[in-house]
Amino acid sequence: MKNEFGMLKRKIILQIIFILVLTMIIGYIINYTLIDGMLQAPFADWFIRFCEDVLQLDYYAAQNAYRILFQQNKHLWLAIGLIILLLVIFYVALSRFTRYFILISTGVTMLSDESDKEIRLPSELEFMEKKLNTVKSKLEKRAKDAQEAEQRKNDLVVYLAHDIKTPLTSIIGYLSLLDEAKDMPVEQKEKYAKITLDKSYRLEQLINEFFEITRFNLQSIILDKEAINLNYMLLQLADEFYPLLAPKGQQAVVNIQGDIQIFADANKLARVFNNIFKNAIAYSDDNSTIDISAENVMDQTIITFTNRGKAIPPQKLEMIFEKFYRLDSSRSTQTGGAGLGLAIANEIIVAHGGSISATSNDDNTVFTVQIPHS
Template structure:
């Protein structure tokens, strides 16, 4: 059943009423005209015709009357038909011209959709439903264009950030290599220190170059899932172990709380990338000497995985945009922890491809990323 709002959107009643009145007016006018013409030709106008024949052609009255009866009165129906047809065609032409002005207004309104300025589209009162639709389309197009420009600007800003980030470790690599080259007799301890720093900066440089490729790959790649049965506890524990070297220097820990035997159906490689990106984000923005909790449980037909960390809260206005492409919560941290702003956006794409959902909640006490995934697809259940 259609809602009242939908009915108002497609309310043709005003236009129907206007068209009905116009057609009724044409019909009544035509009928009155035919009636009057018949009475005129039969009445005094007939006498005027006879008198005109007598005066103009010098017929006697009886001959003129005979001519009038043979030519006009006996062919009254045919004359009225021809006159009525001409009259109706003329009126119909006026009606068509009047009606097509609505198409001209709609066409002009559609032209305004492509215009840059935000002038409101105004049509005739009978087309208010169409006016509302065109203005809504114009507003939507304006919002989409604004969003596209903002996304493009974020992407351009990110390229600038990455270019700067690449230059910083590259400068360090060149500087320390130059020192090593200029001082071949450098003490072993100092040499080892410089080599370690150079290697660290080289790894950072490699990471940033990978992120450049990630931008292109994210825009062009179509996600194809290769699903299999996943032991969730094993996957999350293995991932936590891999992060141990990055956690230890700042006294951070990861606690994995997943029931034994909890499984789900999905693409293991891509879901590992989702969890990796979330954990990497939690690691970057959590307090020192804090614990990052990873928990999972079955809820109805879904598996719910949460990543909880203690850190500065995410501003409310940024909770929605944190999953957008090229969004980075804190651009000032790009040299150490900031990435291309793609990790969470890619995570969302992968989760959506699995038919799941991902969202974040944040307050002064904790930040919680939640991933909801279907444990099995319906077709999988049928074949199980």
């Protein structure tokens, strides 16, 4: 901070020195040119005439008054003149100093008005110019991100509303057939009942996504930390997701170095792992293995989820932790949720003081979670 203000302080000091030198020079000129120089006699003659004509003094009395008032108090008058001169020059200089505040105020106004113009300040305020432009860029990016997230949310709500009609129409259709065809064969009834149940599950999933959007907008993350056995949590996670792994011939392998204990919110951390694991299952190849590993590195615990599948494009990889962003752009796929799972996981980990990231190539995709021990 001291270095940032260095140029400004140097310029102000130079201006103050300039003011003092200028005042001394002008005072010198006034003293030796006007008071002791060419104007001394004319001023004395004018003052004596003024005393004779206006004050009705004789010549000797007027001359004596001039000597007492001016000649004997020359230094006092000079000091008074210099003080007045200094005040005038200082006022002019102060007006120049306040220009800096006016320029900074103008820059702040441009921030509040969301102006498209770049903020420009004098060279001695270059550090302030950079900071204001940095804040301006961040605010513009946040506004753009918020607008894009809102647009994605609105699009998603429209898509979900449209998608709800499909399973609902099927449910009504199959139930109508079951109601109308009383003599329908048992095998066909079972088939229609199975289809109706599947469509009902899909409808429930879509409705839950609507609620998830609302919860995400309203909730604030409050942590309730406790000691957690990470080994047990990840092993339990792999077991619980077996019904999702089995249909595609997938399996999960948990590899943990030693016994790992962390201090965190168990419920919220489980939600993080659930969201990452569900994403890994959805985008893994059939008959592939999802590797889950954990280890302590200094004061951090690092958990990784590695799956084999199609690589995530770099432009999408940068956005997967944003609100309402779905990796699968097809709105009607079973894997395409509300686009909140990874965004929620990211916010929970950040609330714990950790971080979450992802890398992807043609061989595998790796999600890495770093969280402090306590």
